[in-house]
Amino acid sequence: MKNKNSLGSVLRKIISSSKWMTLTTVIIIAGAIATALLPPLVLERIVNRLTAHQPIPLYLALIYFGLLALSGLLESGQNVMITVFGQKVTHGLRSEMCAKLQRLPAAYFARHEAGKTTSRFVNDVDVVDSLFTNGIISMFADACKVLSILAVIFYKSLGLGILMLWVTPLLFVMTRLFQKRILKAQLANRAAVGNVNNHVPETIRTIRMIRTLFRQKYMEQKYDDYIEESYHATDKSNLYDSIYSPIVIFISSCVIAVMMICAALGGQVQQFFGVTVGTAVAIIAYVNKVFDPLESIGMEIQNIQSAVAGVKRINEFLNEPEREKTDESVTGKGPIPNTKPCICFDHVSFCYDKENTVLNDLCFKVESDEAVTLVGRTGAGKSTIFRLLLGLYCPNEGRVLVDGVEASKIPDTRKRKLFGYVEQSFHSVSGTMAEQISLFDPAISQKQVEDAARLVGLHESILALPEGYNTPVEKAIFSQGQFQLLSIARAVAASPEILLLDEITASLDSDTERRILDALERACEGRTVLSISHRLHVNTRNYRIIEIGSKCL
Template identity: 80%
Template sequence: MKDKNTMENENVMANENIMKNKNIRKNKNSLGSVLYKIMSASKWMIFLTVLIITGTIATALFPPLVLERIVNSLTAQQQIPLYLALTYLGLLAISGLLESGQNVMITKFGQRVTHSLRSEMCAKLKRLPSAYFSQNEPGIITSRFVNDVDVVDSLFTNGIISMFADACKVISILVVIFYKSTGLGIIIILITPLLFAMTRLFQKRTLKAQLVNRVAVGKVNNHVPETIRNIRMIRTLFRQKYMEQKYDDYIEESYQAMDKSNLYDSIYSPIVIFISSCVIAVMMICAAMGGEIQQFFGITVGTAVAIIAYVSKVFEPLESIGMEIQNIQSAVAGVKRINEFLQEPEREETDSSIAKDIKKFTINTESNSCICFDHVGFSYDNDNIVLSDLRFTVESGESVTLVGRTGAGKSTIFRLLMGLYCPNEGRILVNGIDAAKIPDDQKRKLFGYVEQSFHMVSGTVAEQISLFDPSIGRNQVEAAARLVGLHESIMELTDGYDTPAEKISFSQGQLQLLSIARAVVAAPKILLLDEITANLDSDTERRILDALDRATQGRTVLSISHRFHEHTQNQRTIQIVNPSRGI
C-alpha cells in the first residue's frame, strides 16, 4: 500500500497537469486565434479569392481606355475597327463575370467563417461554468450565436474583403487618372482629406448607433422567451400590459438606433455623388479654358470620356466603402461581444486528453466515506454567503436527507457535489477525488439526478431516458423503465419507445417516473433527489416513492426536503442553515 507522502505527491502532480492543460485551452480562446485557424484551413480559397479580385480590378481599367480610342476615332471621322468594338464588349463581359465570381467567393468565405465560428462557440459553451448561465440571460447568449455571428459574416462578405477590393480599385484608377490628367489627379487628392474626415465622422456615429442597437436586440431576445415561460403567472397577476410596454420600449430603442444608422447611410451616398459631379464639372471647365490651365487639364474628347468614366468608377467604390465602413462598424460591436464570450473563464474540468491524470488521484481506503464536505464555504456573488464551514460525510450505501428552509442552500449542495460550481473555501470529495475534477464522461455513471420537474428534450421516449448517450442501449432503457414501473405505459403508446416525445400525454406523475428512469439508466453509484414529490398528490406520491424504493437499492442516496418530518427511520437527516439569513 502507498504511504501518505506518495499519495499526496501523485495528487499534486495530477493537479498540476490538469491546470497546465486548462491554461493551454484558455490561451486559445480568442476571436483572433479562431479566425487564424479558419484562415489557415482556407488558404486555397483565400488565394483564389485574391486572384479573382486582382482580375476584376485589372479588367475594370481597360474598357474606358478602349472607349477612349473609339471616341477619338469618331471625332477624327475614322472608321472604327470591328475588333475594337468586340474588345470593348468582351472586356465588359469579362469584367462582369469576374465581379460576380468575386462576390461568390467572398460569400463562400464568409459562410465558412460563420460556420466555423459557431462551431467554436458551441464547443466553448459546454466548457463554461454554471455561473455564466445564471449571470447571463438566455436571450443575451442566443443573441451572440445569431445576431453577433451574422454581423461577423457581414464583416467579411460586405466589410473588410469588399473594402480591400474597392480600395485597390480606387488606387489603380487614381494612377490612370494621374497619367491622363495631372490636374484632375491633384483635385481628387485635395478632396481626399474631406472625404476621410467625413468618413471618420460617420464611422463614430454609426458605431455608437450599432452598439445601442445590439444591446436593445439582446433585451428583445431575452424578453420574448421570458414572457412565454412565465405567461401563466403574468396572466394570473394581470401584468400583460406591463410586459407589452417593456417589449415596446425595447423595440423602440432598437428602432431609434437603426434609424440613426440608416440616416447616416442615406446622407453619405448623396454627398459622395454630389462631390463626384462637382469634380467632373471643374475638370471640364478647366479643360475648356485657355492658357496654361488648359494645358494642365488639356485632354482630347476621347480622353475626356474615359476620365469621366474613371471618375465615376472612383466615387462608386468610395460610396461602397462608406457602406462597408458601416458594416464593419456594425460588426465591431459583435466582434467585441464574441471575443468577450470566447475569453470567458472556463470551469475546471477534465476531458479525454487528461482523464489519465484523474486516475492518479488515490482513493482514501482508510474510510468508507463516499461523499465528504470538508469546511466548505460558498457564495454566488461574493457578498451573500450561502454556505459557511459546512462539514458532513455520507457513507457508501447510506441514505441521507438534507432538510432546511427555502434558500438555505440545499440545491446549492447538489450543484457543488456535481462539480457545476467550485467552493470558495474547503473541498468536496467523492471517493477521495475533488468533485470539480471528475471527467464529464464519467459523471453520469457516478451521479443520477432527479429534479422537481421533468425537462423534456426533442426526441423519442427512449431518448428521453438515454439522452442520446451512445453507450446506453435499448435493453438498458427498457430495464430502467421497468424498474420505475413505466414500461407498460410506454408500450401502450403508438410506437412504444420510438414514439416522438411531443406525441406523448403522460401525467405529471408519469413524467416524474420518466425522470427517475433517466437518472438510473446509466447505473449510477450516487442518486440525488431534489424534492421530487413536492407537487404531487398522495396517490401519485406513493407510486413515486415505491419506484424510488426500487431505484435506490444498493446506491448512496442524498435527498432534499423542505419539511423536517419527511424522512424514514432508515435515513439520516442533516439540517442545512443559511448563515447570511441566520436560519
C-alpha cells in the first residue's frame, strides 16, 4: 500500500497544532529585524550633534542603549523560539517515523539493514533539527535583515547602495559554489555514517563467528574504511566552511574602504558618496550588520545542505509501501467460526524477488486440531510458508486462508490469540522473566505467565532465580535448552489456537531435545500444530507429513 506521507505533511500538522507558537515566533523575528535597524540611526544623530558641538540629550543616550538591549532580548527570544520549534518538529517527526515502523511489511526489514534504519531515526532526524534551529528559519530571518539594511543604505548613500548591489550577486555566486561542494561532501558523509551504524551492530551480532573464523582484522579494516570515508567527507565540508568566513570579512573591509576613499574625493564622486560624519558612522555599522547575517547565511546554507540528504532519506522512509490495512470486523474479537479447513494454501505461488520463485502452485489443507510436519530440502520454502501464514507476506498468486479468512487480513490484535510461533532460537527482550513470556501484553495475566512456565517445566527454575519472575533476563543463568523452553512458554501464554514450530531442536543435545519434545507434546494438546522438521521424532509419528516441493499436497 502506497503512502504519501512526508516531512512536509508532518510540518503542516505541527504548525496547525501550534498556531500561537508559530505566530509568536514570526512576531519576535519581525521585532528583532526592526530593532536591529534603529540603533545606528540614533547613533547617527548623536555623532552629528557631537561634530556640530551640540549637547547630547539624555533621552538620545537612553534610547540608544535601550534599543541595543531590546534588540539583544528579541534576538535571544528569536533563538529560543526557533529552538523550541525545531524540537517540536523533531519530536513530531520521530513519533511519525515510529508509527510508520509499525505499519511496514516484513519485506522492508528483509531488504534494509537494521543499522541503516536506525541511522534514519538518529542521525537524519538530528540534522533535520539543525535544519530548523540553524537553517531555514534563521536563514529567512537573516535574509530579511540583509534586505532591510540594504534599503537603509540606499536611502543614506546611493553610491554605496549601488556598490552593495554589485557586491551582493558576487557573494551569491560564491555561496552557490560553496553550497554545491558542501552538499556533495555531506551526502558522502551521510552514506559513510549509515555504513558505520550498520557495521557496529552487525559485528556485535556475529562476533562469535568472527572470532571463530579469525576475521577480526577484516572487520576492523572495514570499520576503519567507513570511518575514513566519513572523515574525508567531513574534512572537505569543514574546509569550505572555514574559508567562507574570512572571504566575507575581507570583502566587508574592502567595501568600507572604497566608501571612505570615494567620500574623501572631490567633485561628483564625493557628492555621489558624500555623507556626514554621523551618517558615515551609521553606514559603517550597517555595512558590518549586512555582512554579519551574510556570513551567518553561509553557515546556515551548510546546515541546510547537510540536512537535505537527511530529509531525502526520511521522505524515502515515510513513503515506503505499507502493509494492507486490516479490518477488525473481519474476524471480530471472538474465535473465528470453524466452518472451513483451519489452514488452506490454495494454489499459492510466491517469490521474494522477480527472479527466484520460492513456492509454485502450492496446495495443502490442515484441519482443525490436526498435527502436520513440513519436510523438504533446504530452501524449499518451509519457513516462507510460516511467514505467509502469519500474514508477514502476501502471496503473488493464490490464497492463504485461516478458517476461511485471508491470513494477511487478520488484524494484529487477533493474531496473538490465533498463532503461537516457536522459532529456532530464543530472542530475548529487555525486561523481566515474566515479560519474556508476556511480551508486555496487558491481556496476559501473571497467572497465564506462570501456567505457561509450568506447562514447559520452567516454573521451579524461574522461582529459584534471585527475584523469581521479576528477575531481569540478563541476570538469569539459563542454558540454551531452558531458553528454548521459555520460547515455547511465550508462544502458548496467550492460549493460541494454532502452534507453529520451526525446527526448534535442530542444535540441541539428545537429553535437552527429549525435554523440549516432552514440553511440546503438552503444549500441542488440543491445538492445530504445523511444524518444520528435517528429521522425525518419536512423538511426531502421528503427525501427517507434507513434503514441500510437490505441486499439490
